[in-house]
Amino acid sequence: GAGVSQTPSNKVTEKGKYVELRCDPISGHTALYWYRQSLGQGPEFLIYFQGTGAADDSGLPNDRFFAVRPEGSVSTLKIQRTERGDSAVYLCASSRGQNTGELFFGEGSRLTVL
């Protein structure tokens, strides 16, 4: 596709449930990022992939959060045993290479945990 695609755009779930959020980056972009944005705040870094490997996962808040990118393209962010505090917009971005240039963001997946 022409841009970064994220699905679902909205997800409502109950506390304790498992959630998967998907990101399809721009074709050919080797770097992929996940950020989380709470209302009124800036995006908070979660994890960065270069190719298939997680080059930096220092932003993942705890072991309930996990992300994969098995073929170096599509990535899935997985959240286990969701909590109300996980409610936020999860943003995915991609970029051309390893150097921190321009990031191209998707529209985000809004997660609401009831």
Next chain:
Amino acid sequence: SQQGEEDPQALSIQEGENATMNCSYKTSINNLQWYRQNSGRGLVHLILIRSNEREKHSGRLRVTLDTSKKSSSLLITASRAADTASYFCATAYTGTASKLTFGTGTRLQVTL
């Protein structure tokens, strides 16, 4: 954690006026970027300034960088109602490979 702080948090101006937003950061950087976010949408890259640059222009945007003060400013000239959005600075810190750290944002409202 968010390393950058934008100032002001909110700014309301009339169409045609200039808007200035400031960003401060904490440690040495490779580059600093500004992004725009319309309500409920993703972020859009506006401009990137490298640590060895002091000023950069793009259309109605002017960005300055003062590494001695660890600060940057974004000037939007001749603002339009369509410029209404949140603006974020993002820094690529030296030694942190390829991740960007975003500030808290400035919400700009441009009225007719």
